[in-house]
Amino acid sequence: MRLSVRVALWATLASLPVGIAVAFVLARTRFPGKTLVDGLVHLPLVLPPVVTGYLLLVLFGRQGPIGAFLADELGVVFAFRWTGAAFASAVMGFPLLVRAIRLSIEAIDRRLEAAAATLGARPAAVFLTVTLPLMLPGILAGTILAFARSLGEFGATITFVSNIPGETQTLPTAIYAFTQVPDGDAAAMRLTIVAIILSLAALLAAEWTARRIGRRVAG
Amino acid sequence: MTVALDIAHTLGAFRLEARIETGPGITALFGRSGSGKTTLVNIVAGLIRPDHGRLVVDGRPLVDTAARLFVPPHRRRIGYVFQEGRLFPHLSVRRNLLFGRAFTPASDRRETVADVVALLGLETLLERRPASLSGGEKQRVAIGRALLASPRVLLMDEPLAALDVARRDEILPYVERLRDERRIPIIYVSHQVPEVVRLATTVVVMDAGRIAAVGPVSEVMTRTDLYPLTRRYEAGAVLEARLAGHDPAYAMSILALDGCTLRVPQLEAAIGAPIRLRIRARDVLVATRPPDGLSAQNVLPARIQAIPEGDGPIVDIALDVAGRTLNARLTRRAVASLGLTPGQSVFAVVKSIVFDGHTVSRGPAARATDPSGAVDT
Numbered sequence: 156m157r158l159s160v161r162v163a164l165w166a167t168l169a170s171l172p173v174g175i176a177v178a179f180v181l182a183r184t185r186f187p188g189k190t191l192v193d194g195l196v197h198l199p200l201v202l203p204p205v206v207t208g209y210l211l212l213v214l215f216g217r218q219g220p221i222g223a224f225l226a227d228e229l230g231v232v233f234a235f236r237w238t239g240a241a242f243a244s245a246v247m248g249f250p251l252l253v254r255a256i257r258l259s260i261e262a263i264d265r266r267l268e269a270a271a272a273t274l275g276a277r278p279a280a281v282f283l284t285v286t287l288p289l290m291l292p293g294i295l296a297g298t299i300l301a302f303a304r305s306l307g308e309f310g311a312t313i314t315f316v317s318n319i320p321g322e323t324q325t326l327p328t329a330i331y332a333f334t335q336v337p338d339g340d341a342a343a344m345r346l347t348i349v350a351i352i353l354s355l356a357a358l359l360a361a362e363w364t365a366r367r368i369g370r371r372v373a374g
Numbered sequence: 375m376t377v378a379l380d381i382a383h384t385l386g387a388f389r390l391e392a393r394i395e396t397g398p399g400i401t402a403l404f405g406r407s408g409s410g411k412t413t414l415v416n417i418v419a420g421l422i423r424p425d426h427g428r429l430v431v432d433g434r435p436l437v438d439t440a441a442r443l444f445v446p447p448h449r450r451r452i453g454y455v456f457q458e459g460r461l462f463p464h465l466s467v468r469r470n471l472l473f474g475r476a477f478t479p480a481s482d483r484r485e486t487v488a489d490v491v492a493l494l495g496l497e498t499l500l501e502r503r504p505a506s507l508s509g510g511e512k513q514r515v516a517i518g519r520a521l522l523a524s525p526r527v528l529l530m531d532e533p534l535a536a537l538d539v540a541r542r543d544e545i546l547p548y549v550e551r552l553r554d555e556r557r558i559p560i561i562y563v564s565h566q567v568p569e570v571v572r573l574a575t576t577v578v579v580m581d582a583g584r585i586a587a588v589g590p591v592s593e594v595m596t597r598t599d600l601y602p603l604t605r606r607y608e609a610g611a612v613l614e615a616r617l618a619g620h621d622p623a624y625a626m627s628i629l630a631l632d633g634c635t636l637r638v639p640q641l642e643a644a645i646g647a648p649i650r651l652r653i654r655a656r657d658v659l660v661a662t663r664p665p666d667g668l669s670a671q672n673v674l675p676a677r678i679q680a681i682p683e684g685d686g687p688i689v690d691i692a693l694d695v696a697g698r699t700l701n702a703r704l705t706r707r708a709v710a711s712l713g714l715t716p717g718q719s720v721f722a723v724v725k726s727i728v729f730d731g732h733t734v735s736r737g738p739a740a741r742a743t744d745p746s747g748a749v750d751t
Binding site: 266269270272274275276277278280281284285288289 | 446460477
């Protein structure tokens with residue numbers, strides 16, 4: 156269970172900066188092939204998770220083109236490690252993260268940024284002092300969605316990194332494992348209750364921060 | 375402290391061509407909506423890059439399309455008060471005020487927070503959020519925020535347009551104080567005659583992307599040929615006068631213009647204070663003999679300067695009153711039945727009642743007596 160939380164946390168935290176950057180590019184810029192990039196980002200949302208997991212395995216496995224390069228050059232291995240579980244969760248949650256952040260960027264009144272510029276703020280300062288704070292509700296919503304998705308991620312994880320106890324076994328895969336063995340019902344139920352408590356706690360915490368930030372941003 | 379601008383810019387089917395040099399005080403950009411006023415100030419602020427031309431502020435070139443020069447807005451130090459305030463919703467009033475100051479080098483800071491807060495009456499608002507402010511309060515904060523960035527020039531784009539009449543009257547005195555107590559030149563966009571007459575030192579009349587007239591307020595607003603642009607209903611002469619005395623028995627004040635006096639409802643101002651008056655053409659009667667048994671308190675000897683030709687019902691005639699022009703709006707029938715002709719001596723009659731908060735204001739303080747001694751940068 157602790158592993159599950161660790162996987163979900165890392166998945167969310169690691170994808171956050173990338174998610175903000177991608178959302179910003181998609182919301183604010185126009186370039187040829189933008190529709191394609193947009194589609195690619197959203198692909199994990201519509202593909203069967205097993206397909207995503209299999210693609211990850213093909214690409215990032217020890218024998219895969221990217222996985223071999225990472226393992227040989229950087230010593231980073233995803234396949235059948237908890238980092239791989241986090242990576243799979245991150246990929247699966249990414250579309251939700253980007254969508255929420257992008258919507259919040261598109262909702263920002265760009266005239267406020269013009270006003271900040273007339274007050275002497277250079278573009279980077281405008282982003283940090285105006286754009287980013289106004290994006291916060293979207294970032295938070297996206298983070299919660301991605302975190303929840305990570306906690307519940309099953310198909311891509313089990314396909315990419317299997318179900319190794321202590322290494323890649325997350326809550327859903329453990330519950331699944333218990334349901335497959337005789338007398339596993341009690342253990343499965345215990346984990347189910349844990350999952351409910353965990354999810355509820357995450358939701359309440361999110362709700363609380365959202366309300367605080369919402370109050371701040373709305374003034 | 376000047377803004378010199380000579381630009382051409384095309385936006386779809388709209389073409390803006392303008393050449394202006396502004397001096398101290400408030401320069402009003404006046405014209406109907408769509409005449410190019412906002413585009414012009416956006417070019418000065420750097421929010422729009424003009425197709426062709428030059429912009430020089432205080433001798434420093436900010437735009438020169440021939441030399442491919444374009445200074446981005448954040449390096450121009452030009453303050454901007456927007457029509458809708460544009461306060462940062464996630465920051466308190468205090469942090470909104472301090473926003474621009476953070477980006478101003480300490481050596482360039484000319485305003486202190488305490489001064490600006492006092493000037494604009496913001497003391498009780500500092501810890502509030504913009505969402506909880508009234509429209510008038512928001513605009514006062516927006517003015518303070520722009521001032522605290524110590525701008526070289528302040529642009530104000532219809533800052534009162536989103537406010538009701540009562541809120542406007544609440545803000546106008548602050549803008550007047552800005553004009554009289556700070557040496558910062560202001561470019562003020564408006565399509566409201568009372569506002570322009572009350573605030574402006576110089577008026578630039580814009581029409582369909584071009585400049586139709588430039589000059590001192592009293593001269594431009596009095597020109598009958600500009601009436602289609604300066605709004606017929608409000609059109610009339612603008613006169614600069616001085617408060618000569620009070621008549622407490624009847625709660626009236628007496629204003630002196632060279633060679634004549636006017637009686638108006640009592641004003642709250644010191645004797646000798648400059649007063650700017652607007653006398654709408656529709657409020658002036660013409661009599662061929664000194665009227666007898668008439669309630670109007672102001673009867674001024676005048677001479678008819680010009681009677682424009684026309685075949686509509688209305689004629690705006692120009693009168694010479696002690697060397698200055700006053701306009702009277704008469705029906706063509708009245709002109710004919712009185713037999714009025716240019717050069718004729720007549721009497722202009724103005725009721726005291728027409729002088730109210732919308733037509734009488736404090737004139738701009740004389741620069742020579744400005745005691746603020748602000749550092750000229």
